[in-house]
Amino acid sequence: MTNDQASGSGPEPARPCSDLGRRVALHRQQLGLTREDVAARAGASPGYLEYIEERAAEPSIGFLLRLAGALNTTVAELTGGTVDLPPGFGKAGAHPEVLALGPTECRELLSTHGVGRVAVTLDGAPAVFPVNYSVIDNVIAYRTQAGSGPSAAAGHQAALEVDHLDDAFSQGWSVLAVGPAEVVTGFYESRKFEEQAYSAPWVGSGRYQWIAIRPTHLSGRRIRVPGAPVPPTAGAGGASGA
Secondary structure (H helix, E strand, O other): OOHHHHHOOOOOOOOOOOHHHHHHHHHHHHOOOOHHHHHHHHOOOHHHHHHHHHOOOOOOHHHHHHHHHHOOOOHHHHOOOOOOOOOOOOOOOOOOEEEEEOHHHHHHHHOOEEEEEEEEEEOOEEEEEEEEEEEEOOEEEEEEOOOOOHHHHOOOEEEEEEEEEEOOOOEEEEEEEEEEEEEOOOHHHHHHHHHHOOOOOOOOOOOOEEEEEOOOEEEEEEEEOOOOOOOOOHHHOOOOOO
């Protein structure tokens, strides 16, 4: 035992952040907000928000409510209460409005990365597969395995759908991107995708084939409930997804 260990004056071991801290940081980054921004919204100091994100904190329910409001989400989502529930459990809101989204807002909501569902024809039948995608220079790109279901999009018109559901207020949006899909074979484009992709596929290694969808048509809808908070679009500086 060293003198530092005996006296307790050695460096404090790193303390891992909690699930709450990771979710708070993720929501903040997706909205493109700084800690100072969120702290001001929640009526707290930036230092306390840093503590929430980086330590195993147990804030009061009052602060959690303010924090959830500042991040345009719910206490249940911040604390992991919805992790094992499929989306869409909320009941329909009163007098919902259905709004058509223009191409600009669709692009903002697609943002730069996320999890989407790509629709393909496989063995003569329609099939849908979730993929981790990135938007790079207006091209939707995802990695998959040659011969896999998502790779069947190549050489055809393909559709990729992304959405966001707010169970607390029974509202949300969906965006559909349609265009020709192809296997990326060019060295420079493949390298660009590798360098700029937000994440590797969640399903693990072995997915080296890049599929690029070049959208020729974007459409979307938003369901909004009067009186419910309206979250900012990804164009506010953040990015959505998994």
